[in-house]
Amino acid sequence: MTDSGLNPVLAAKYQQLQAFFAPLDRVLIAYSGGIDSTLVAKIAVDVLGDLALAVTAVSPSLLPEDLEDARHQAAALGIAHEEVSTQELDNPNYSSNPVNRCYFCKSELHDTLKPLALDRGYPYVVDGVNGDDLQDYRPGIQAAQERGARSPLAEVGLSKLEVRQLSQYLGLPWWDKPAQPCLSSRFPYGEAITPEKLQRVGRGERYLRTLGWRNLRVRSVGDTARIELPPDQIQSFVAAIDLPNLVAAFQDYGFLFVTLDLEGFQSGKLNRVLGLSPTVNSSPVE
Known part of the structure; x- marks a missing residue:
């Protein structure tokens, strides 16, 4: 140094x-x-x-x-x-x-x-x-x-x-802020994006953050919400979350089904259809 x-x-x-x-x-x-x-x-x-x-x-x-x-x-x-x-x-x-x-x-x-x-x-x-x-x-x-x-x-x-x-x-207190690409990145290519779909994804991610989960994605696949968390947080998430309440909240936002991605959060995961490898991203500090 x-x-x-x-x-x-x-x-x-x-x-x-x-x-x-x-x-x-x-x-x-x-x-x-x-x-x-x-x-x-x-x-x-x-x-x-x-x-x-x-x-x-x-x-x-x-x-x-x-x-x-x-x-x-x-x-x-x-x-x-x-x-x-x-x-x-x-x-x-x-x-x-x-x-x-x-x-x-x-x-x-x-x-x-x-x-x-x-x-x-x-x-x-x-x-x-x-x-x-x-x-x-x-x-x-x-x-x-x-x-x-x-x-x-x-x-x-x-x-x-x-x-x-x-x-x-430089003393910026948000230096470890998780990456937050636009909400449209939560949808598989080819699935139409609407303001209503963006809103329900945003509400789902906001709900999880109010429960203390910081680095995450809610992917929207049709009427299914697929929650991605860092792999090392998946077990503690399942143990800590009131799952029936979570499902009810997401259904209230407009989703019919709620799933948890067991592979865990990876930036760019939806780019797999392009033959590109996602970036493993299990920490708020990328």
């Missing part, structure tokens, strides 16, 4: 991130409130002050509590924060849930952010894509690049683990 508290490789990447923002006049950050875009916002505001603006896209695929987190974190960072509505669900190329659904999501996002940035005098739009994302199936990255967005974390090769390490070093 260096005197700064960072290992030399991470310290160098941190300096590169600061240098990325230094020559920019004004920058708009596509800011979801996740750990990646929040780190980008932190470094941007540290370097540019009030010349940095964080903008959150609000749609049915964003949990209300995630929006509240984004607001709270932006306020804590001291960065200007705005919200815009996006209408990706109005696009059948998105709502039909093809394998490249994320391309149409990010197209809608950046087609909304780019004119906003130019109108406000922000010549640059950046996002929170990290180096590990480039190794995964992320068709949305192409859509962002086509619209001129840049990804400073990926450009300096910052991994997901390094994002968390740097966030912890």
Whole structure:
């Protein structure tokens, strides 16, 4: 470790991130409130002050509590924060849930952010894509690049683990926040996505979190809710949960059946149909 508290490789990447923002006049950050875009916002505001603006896209695929987190974190960072509505669900190329659904999501996002940035005098739009994302199936990255967005974390090769390490070093209390991709990622490809389906998934995940389960997914497969938890938590979950009450709650949300995935939580599990291996993800700190 260096005197700064960072290992030399991470310290160098941190300096590169600061240098990325230094020559920019004004920058708009596509800011979801996740750990990646929040780190980008932190470094941007540290370097540019009030010349940095964080903008959150609000749609049915964003949990209300995630929006509240984004607001709270932006306020804590001291960065200007705005919200815009996006209408990706109005696009059948998105709502039909093809394998490249994320391309149409990010197209809608950046087609909304780019004119906003130019109108406000922000010549640059950046996002929170990290180096590990480039190794995964992320068709949305192409859509962002086509619209001129840049990804400073990926450009300096910052991994997901390094994002968390740097966030912890910078004193961000949410450094170990579980990843929370949009709710549309809970549906198998080809299953149509509707606001009602998104709402019932969101309500199911919110219910489980109120019971103390932090790192999880509720996958929606037809009328079945499939709960995923880290493998080492499955036995304690079954022992601790009032299963009849859980089933009743999920049925009240609109599901007919409730199951527990015995393999456990793995990010990207639904990508198996594409011949891609999911990422084992049994810890809140990814």
